[in-house]
Each structure stands twice: as C-alpha cells, then as structure tokens.
Amino acid sequence: MSEPVRIRLHPLGRELALERGALLKDTLFAWGVEFPCGGRGLCKRCRVRVLEGSLPVTEADRQAFSDSELAAGWRLGCHARAEGPLTLEVGQWETAILADDTPFEFTPSEGLGIAVDVGTTTLVAQLVDLASGRVLGVRTALNPQAAFGADVMSRIEYALTPGGLIRLRDAIRSEVGRMAEELAAGRELRRVVLVGNTPMHHLFAGRDVEPLSHVPFQPKHDGLEMFQSNELGWGLDGNPPVFFLPCLGGFVGSDVLAGLLATRLLESDRLVGLMDLGTNGEIVFGSRAGAVCASAAAGPAFEGGRIRWGMRAATGAIAEVLLRDGRIECRVLGNTEPRGICGSGLVDAAAVALETGLLDERGRLLCNGEAWQLCPPVVLTQKDIRELQLAKAAIAAGVRIVLRRLGRRPEEVSRLYLAGAFGNYINRTSARRIGLLEFPEERIVPAGNTALLGAKMALFLIEQGTDVFEQVRRRVEHISLAADPDFQEIFVEQMLFTPA
Secondary structure: OOOOOEEEEEEEOOOEEEEEEEEOHHHHHHHOOOOOOOOOOOOOOOOOEEEEEEOOOOOHHHOOOOOHHHHOOEEEOOOEEEEHHHHHHHOOOEOOOOOOOOOOOOOOOEEEEEEEEEOOEEEEEEEEEOOOEEEEEEEEEEEEHHHHOOOOHHHHHHHHHOOHHHHHHHHHHHHHHHHHHHHHHHOOOOEEEEEEEEHHHHHHHOOOOOOHHHHOOOOOOOEEEEHHHHHHHHOOOOEEEEOOOOOOOOOOOHHHHHHHHHHHHHHHHHHHHEEEEOOEEEEEEEOEEEEEEEEEEOOHHHHHOOOOEEEEOOEEEEEEEEEEEEEEEEEEOOOOOEEEEEEEHHHHHHHHHHHHEEEEEOEEEEEOOOEEEEEEOEEEHHHHHHHHHHHHHHHHHHHHHHHHHHOOOOHHOEEEEEHHHHHHHHOHHHHHHHHOOOOOOHHHHEEOOOOHHHHHHHHHHHOOOHHHHHHHHHHEEOOOOHHHOOHHHHHHHOOOOOOO
C-alpha cells in the first residue's frame, strides 16, 4: 500500500492525508470549496491555486483558465487528483445558517424530539424538550449533496445517472443521522421530524426523481415518509420513528407546509402570503378559507448561480449595495475583501443602477465597456442582468397568477412573509424598485426559518395523528404555472424593471 499524499490548505493551516490518486473534490468541499455545477468543470467556482508542488494541467483546466492563470497555478478543484504533496490556496468562507428560537404554542408531551430543516445548501437540526418546548441543542452543517451540484436540478440530473440516487440518498441520510446522534448524546428520543423541498424529500427517501426532471414536474410519491431510525443506519436509543413531512405538490415541498404552520396562514381572516425565493421560488397566498400555491422556476440567480461573480450569502459576498451622496458603496459579509455577490446584493445593485441611469427598465446596461465595475474585482455583466430579469419575472408572474386564481389583487394582501436566508437579507426597497415585490414595504415581513419552526410545531402536532398534515394539504390547491395559458404573456410583461 502506497504512502498517503500530504495536502496542505492555505490559509487554513490544515494538513490532509489522502490516498494517492484520490479526487480532491471529495475532500475540499468540507473545507469551503464549492462545486455548483456538480464537478463538471463548467463554473470555475471550485478553483484552487497551487502554491507548492505540482498539479498537472487537465483539458478542463485549459478550457477554464487563460495561459497566464494556468501559469499562476490556478486549477479546477473538481478535476484535480492527489498525485504528490501539495500546498493549495483555497477560498474558505463561513455560511450563515438560519436557526430558529421563535416561541410557539404547543400541547406538552413527554420526552425529546428533533426537528430538521433539510435545505438544498444547509442543514439545521434542533433538539426539543417536548414537555417545555425549549430548544436544548442545535447542530448545523452543509448539505453534503452540494458536492454533486449546488442547485436541485443539478442533483436531479446526477440522481438519474447510474448509482447517483443511492449516493445522494446515503450522503444526506448519513449527515442528518450524525447530527441527530450528536444532539441525542445517548438520550432516548420520541421522534424526529424532517422538512424540505420536493427534491430533498425524494432524495432522502430514495424516491425516483425522474418525474421532477421535466414538465409538468409532478411527483408520483410526495406524501408523508416514515422510517424507523435503525432503517436509516442511525444509532439512536429507542429506535424512534423518523417522519419526512409531505409536500404540497410539484416543487412546493414540506418546507412550505411547515411554513404554513409557522405563520398560521390558514388561520388568518385576512389574505396573507408566504414566499421562499430561491432556484424554485415557492409562493402561497390564502387565509382560513383556503390557499393556492405554486412554484416559479426562477433559476439560481437569487442564490448567486449563473452570475459571473455570484456566490451564496457567505463571507466575502457583497450582500448590500447602497447609494450615498452620489457614491456607490458595497457591504461585504464578514467585513473582508469581496469574493463575489449574493442574491440580495444583486437586487440592490440593479436598483442602484436603475436610480443612477446605469441601467434602463428594459434591462440594458448603459455603462461603457462590457461590464459594470461594481466593487473590484466584482463586476456585473449584461448576462448577469438578464439572469436577474428572468428570475424576477418568474416570481412576479407567479404571484400574479396565484392571486388571480384566488380572485384577489396585490393591494388586498395584508402581510407577506419572506422565508429563508434570501428573505432575511433582501432590501425591501430594492425589491420594490426592480418590480420583484409589488406590496407596500410595511406589509413585507422577513420571517426567518419558518421551515424549522414549522418542523418543531409538527413534533407536537403529530401526537394528533399523521392525518393532521393531510388536512393541511387538502386546504391548499397546487397549480402549475407552466400550464397556465397566460403565464408566458405575464412573464414577458414582468421582464421590465418597472418599480412597484
């Protein structure tokens, strides 16, 4: 057996021992290197720089980098292998993961439970005392499936390759199980409740995702999934049941169902909305009379995807762009040098560009040259603006169609809850300026991690029987935006950056 290869990571000061010939991708993800395209060499976001040692240039490297960049040591982390000792410069950052400490009403029970928000990018689990409702512990992690693709469509594509579904299933089950075991610490659990979007629901359960890969994106098995923890390979005392809550339909998953519980939308006398804006923007509007939901295929722009300098809302991301005394200022997460721009920063940048005349309402950049030098080295290109337009138009059109299905108008919405990290960071003024949200600012409320809060509430509600979640599903109508005959026309109208 050959000696392991030593790999040093700068500036982390970490040294790793890898088997000779092993792909670096399998190790680098845990140390902050992202693989948004799933390791296909398309995005360059996994780039690393060789400081010491030798890393042969691959054909993928030649296509990704210029001769000067190759000479400077840049390589694609997704294609590199550990053939000899190396010192690599890697760009590591911390990711903001939303937990939850919101108080809620509950009927006391006995024992302990764990609630888990299975996000596409991040995982967060909380240990809950079912007698008091107190959170006794929290664990957070990156979703290990992200090493196979940053967005859900990349993972669905990977799941359809030979063995792909099993690898994705085992990766997420193993990580959630590890978190649960750490939280339980040998104590007996009554139950575990998981929520997530439809692809996460299917990939955790090992369900066929082929129906989610094409129109009309209707899953065959989107109901409640139940396992015993030992079936999943988890070492939890008492072998507690594990529930993955049902989806509402299409790409509207159990994270949104949990959000309905958290916001009490179905108990409201007035019209209320809940939106989670990401690659697939989930939209719900309704009241105690019932609700309508839909999923808008916004693309990954709100999460920094397909943007030249795009990245998640993490250290080094431009998260806010301001106009002060005629000068453009950028706020970078972590108060460090900018590494890229996240979704909230992109929305701000477009709003500022509209105000300063650098961008017209048709989405045309009016600055000199091919790109707008926002905050060196970060630039925005015409293609970046088009990606934002597509995302904005999909969401705005979806809102119009859902409200029309209810026979209601935007001005009748009493409150709009914005869930998730993007909703937590987004500037409401900027969102209204570009026409993304057309509701009065005072009615738009950042709601935090409603999925996790709803999952904790479900730990108690499940005492009433699992049919309680089916009752919620029956009160929510899911509609397909792609099947609406007016969607394309409304979508084109909403491509304009017309202020609310």
